Amino acid sequence: DAGITQSPRHKVTETGTPVTLRCHQTENHRYMYWYRQDPGHGLRLIHYSYGVKDTDKGEVSDGYSVSRSKTEDFLLTLESATSSQTSVYFCAIRGLAGGGYEQYFGPGTRLTVT
Amino acid sequence: KNEVEQSPQNLTAQEGEFITINCSYSVGISALHWLQQHPGGGIVSLFMLSSGKKKHGRLIATINIQEKHSSLHITASHPRDSAVYICAVALGPDKLIFGTGTRLQVFP
Numbered sequence: 001d002a003g004i005t006q007s008p009r010h011k012v013t014e015t016g017t018p019v020t021l022r023c024h025q026t027e028n029h030r031y032m033y034w035y036r037q038d039p040g041h042g043l044r045l046i047h048y049s050y051g052v053k054d055t056d057k058g059e060v061s062d063g064y065s066v067s068r069s070k071t072e073d074f075l076l077t078l079e080s081a082t083s084s085q086t087s088v089y090f091c092a093i094r095g096l097a098g099g100g101y102e103q104y105f106g107p108g109t110r111l112t113v114t
Numbered sequence: 115k116n117e118v119e120q121s122p123q124n125l126t127a128q129e130g131e132f133i134t135i136n137c138s139y140s141v142g143i144s145a146l147h148w149l150q151q152h153p154g155g156g157i158v159s160l161f162m163l164s165s166g167k168k169k170h171g172r173l174i175a176t177i178n179i180q181e182k183h184s185s186l187h188i189t190a191s192h193p194r195d196s197a198v199y200i201c202a203v204a205l206g207p208d209k210l211i212f213g214t215g216t217r218l219q220v221f222p
Contacts, residue, residue, distance in 0.1 A: 031208065033208075042116075043157075043210075043212040044212075045209075048208055090157065094208070100162055102159050104159065105158075107156040
């Protein structure tokens, strides 16, 4: 499982409240990613990080911010949650495998915004 | 039009059947990934391909770069193969485009 954990695993929150999801990895990988998974869509990239304090936006970054103050932790924050952010969120890290790059995924966080 | 299309969207099979899931894409890629997601579960990488064919146990993945097409085959399917299978194409090390997945159910 590449040593990736996500917390919380499930969360229900109300519209307008801030929410922070945590991704923790134990193998010192430089690259980390946050995706969301919704019915009818493939996984979509929210933000990614290529090092401590180095982050960049993905295709669906509006309404989300990230921070990475330590190699092992990548935080995803919804400043003011909306119902459209109800989703399953996956964190991933990038590792080398078979001569190329692979992404290894965490177990996911199911977020419901009511 | 999505850049990655999988077919079929849903597939049911009897145990023991040979299964094929297809993935077509419309962009230039550096690699193609096949992933497996069990209900309520995480996402596991099955294969990464840039050419030819790979085999792991009962799973076989092929890719035709000229035709922009890949297939995932499962031989002698088993109920534990029931999962969503996801195709993803890599435009670069940080840019993956995912298909919407094929839901497979294998009945005993």
